[in-house]
Amino acid sequence: xxxxxxxxxxxxxxxxxxxxxxxxxxxxxxxxxxxxxxxxxxxxxxxxxxxxxxxxxxxxxxxxxxxxxxxxxxxxxxxxxxxxxxxxxxxxxxxxxxxxxxxxxxxxxxxxxxxxxxxxxxxxx
Numbered sequence: 807x808x809x810x811x812x813x814x815x816x817x818x819x820x821x822x823x824x825x826x827x828x829x830x831x832x833x834x835x836x837x838x839x840x841x842x843x844x845x846x847x848x849x850x851x852x853x854x855x856x857x858x859x860x861x862x863x864x865x866x867x868x869x870x871x872x873x874x875x876x877x878x879x880x881x882x883x884x885x886x887x888x889x890x891x892x893x894x895x896x897x898x899x900x901x902x903x904x905x906x907x908x909x910x911x912x913x914x915x916x917x918x919x920x921x922x923x924x925x926x927x928x929x930x931x
Contacts, residue, residue, distance in 0.1 A: 820828065
């Protein structure tokens with residue numbers, strides 16, 4: 807029995823047409839890589855020029871967040887104070903109404919006393 811021939815490890819050399827196509831393809835790829843590299847460099851420059859502005863915007867946003875939290879806390883405190891004041895006003899309104907009724911009763915009593923006094927003075931005169 808014969809042993810089969812081992813395939814040759816050497817690849818056949820490309821033809822001249824294949825070599826030309828490969829060279830053209832390589833040149834096209836290199837040209838596109840160059841264009842890509844230039845575009846990437848421009849993007850890198852743009853990003854680097856934006857970094858300081860972005861940093862400033864981040865700082866501004868941080869300041870605004872602190873201010874918003876502070877204002878929110880102040881609004882909550884004012885809302886609580888308004889609720890407390892509203893309750894106190896309602897309470898005082900009831901007290902004032904009670905005093906008003908008492909004053910009206912005293913005025914009625916004074917009117918009666920004044921009328922009696924006039925009667926007594928008329929009898930004494």
